[in-house]
Amino acid sequence: MAHHRPDTLAHAPLGREAAYPEHYDAGLLFAIPRAANRAPLGIEEGALPFAGEDEWHAFEVSWLNARGKPLVAVARFRLPADSPNLIESKSWKLYLNSFNQTRVESRQAVIDTLERDLAAAAGAPVAVELFHVDDAALATSRLPGECLDDLDIEVTDYTPSAEHLAIGEESVEETLHSHLLKSNCPVTGQPDWGSVLIRYRGPKLDREALLRYLIGYRQHQDFHEHCVEHIFMDLMARTRPERLLVLARYVRRGGLDISPWRATPGERPPEPLRLARQ
Secondary structure, three states, X not given: OOOOOOOOOOOOXXXXXXXXXXXXXXXXXXXXXXXXXXXXXXXXXOOOOOEEEEEEEEEEEXXXXXXXXXXXXXXXXXXXXXXXXXXXXXXXHHHHHOOOOOEOOOHHHHHHHHHHHHHHHHOOOOEEEEEOOOXXXXXXXXXXXXXXXXXXXXXXXXXXXXXXXXXXXXXXXXXXXXXXXXXXXXXXXXEEEEEEEEEEEEEEEOHHHHHHHHXXXXXXXXXXXXXXXXXXXXXXXXXXXXXXXXXXXXXXXXXXXXXXXXXOOOOOOOOOOOOOOX
């Protein structure tokens, strides 16, 4: 079933030419209310059926120290899923670029500024970490569980449909993943490539049906965060698991990667987890 997605991007910088920022400007951040895009999925604000975070990595972070020398870092950001807003990615990139010719007294001052500005845009605290570019914490790993991608299936539908999902009578606890996730930017239509992990306990998922369902996002236009919520809600409604975690690791674009996860209470994703494509 198709869901109507309201236009929350009427004034967003996404898809338009934007001047390269020369100096720090927190006003570049563009917040998008989550509620409008959640409503078509039956998600009520204030009564979220999941916990979760949106984890971002920024690979193009730089500023000037007090003496004007450039410093660089990789940043990790964690936005809680219950924040009122998400932040549009192009505006985030422009905001980070506004530090490039800005003198900042210390590394901690950069973190403090990022946390303050991002929290103001998201409407909730945002955790910020800065890493050196060769930090071991950024090493890549592999998704746990069994990969679905070698299943020999026929696919004719490239729009998401929960009707594809099917279960058996056996109850299991397992972790599955696929690297065939693809969705599209909601404005420009550019492809967003990703991997998705599903960990659950409950009626056993038909693996061919699950892979066919995930491939169904191939022509779907939406934000990464809402694609993950869409998958979570469809799985909960159609398969009724006791526990469920849905995590997507999207390939970076514009120096940013986004990895949202949504889960039933008590579930958390494996950490650390960055993939080679990120």
